[in-house]
Amino acid sequence: MPNYKHKIFSKLPKVKTTIFTTMGQLAQKHSAINLSQGFPNFEPDQNLINLVTQAMNQGYNQYAPMTGVLELREEISKKIEQLYGRHYNPENEITITIGATQAIFTIITAFIGHGDEVIVIKPAYDCYEPAIEVNGGIPVFVQLNNSDFKVDWEEFRSKITSKTKMVIINTPHNPSGTIFSTEDMLQLQQSLEKTDIIVISDEVYEHIVFDGLEHESASKFDGLASRTFVCGSFGKTFHITGWKMGYCAGPAELMHEFRKTHQFNVFSADHAVQKALATYLKEPKHYLSLNKFYQDKRDLFLSGLSNSRFKIHPCQGTYFQLVDFSAITLEPDDVFAERLVKEYQIASIPISGFNTKGIDKHLVRFCFAKTNETLVKATSILCKL
Ligand code: PMP
Ligand code: GLN
DSSP states (O other): OOOOTTTOOOSOTTOOSOHHHHHHHHHHHTTOEEOSSOOOSSOOOHHHHHHHHHHHHTTOOSOOOTTOOHHHHHHHHHHHHHHHOOOOOTTTSEEEESHHHHHHHHHHHHHOOTTOEEEEEESOOTTHHHHHHHTTOEEEEEEOOTTTOOOOHHHHHHTOOTTEEEEEEESSOTTTOOOOOHHHHHHHHHHHTTSOOEEEEEOTTTTOBOTTOOOOOGGGOHHHHTTEEEEEEHHHHTTOGGGOOEEEEOOHHHHHHHHHHHHHHTSOOOHHHHHHHHHHTTSTHHHHTHHHHHHHHHHHHHHHTTTSSOBOOOOSBSSEEEEEOTTTOOSOHHHHHHHHHHHHOEEOEESGGGSGGGOOOSEEEEEOOSOHHHHHHHHHHHTTO
């Protein structure tokens, strides 16, 4: 029997179990209200479930095409064109993936190799850096401003070198809940103008934007669309995070290269779910109603916290709200989050782990993709702190 104890050369020596898993387990152990990992605690539309069952009964139980069901790619193409005015050819510019996570991992694997630099804006969603590092790439960080989470575009430009191969952006942004303005997108476009840098635009919360603000998709901007993979996720939009279904759209030459890796990474995604989503997407109200649906939840959550000691800037998008707990305690955010589960039975996500150098600004993230009853119960507990 080989003994691997001292023999494994880890490609990811710093990586631990994700904070989402850790906090989720802690929530379960303490029977806490779980506002940590981002997922709805209510059911998706029964009609969508019925469409999947129907597709299974119709025999869509074997491999889907490698690039995804064409009818679904056509519906995605129509949606992007209607919303953002850009045409992606469903044949060779859109691929269906196993959630946005797989799209992002596969893009990085297809394009990033030893010594390539990838600019990551921090705090960042946790799947970017390990994907870069496992492929031998080097993440280069730009920290968002601590008060309003804006990018300092001068600093951003100073991080671009001859080794920069890729930039990853995320709007609406997890965990801050802020969105990129048109000006931000133009700054990004201009910064990359004279380069061959590829962009991953993680837009999984594109349909969760509040207060009449607009989502600025990279696909809207000529100078970005020509170098960008736009990544989407049906998990967020249709309350089906467990179905792991997403896609990416990008220019044909980039997509051609992407598919070389995709076909050996997963080959294809769930067939019946793709058939169901192709039908479900034909009705735009299924995604256009989401802004209001989640704005009502955000507002309920915020009004419930109005008498609490948390300091809050209402989020502009996503189903996450950051709260500043410094008026309650100055303990480290992970210690506070752990105490919140154990003593108050509320699970949250501490933010320092997503920042460069673990910067701790006394912030935790709550997910408000929960039933109104859960939100009322949670906020009444949080007001006691
Ligand atoms: N990007 C961001 C910013 C996310 O919050 C998430 C998670 N939910 C993902 C990507 C992954 O999406 P999926 O569940 O479709 O893989
Ligand atoms: N996107 C989810 C969040 O931010 C986490 C999904 C996961 O656990 N990988 O909470």
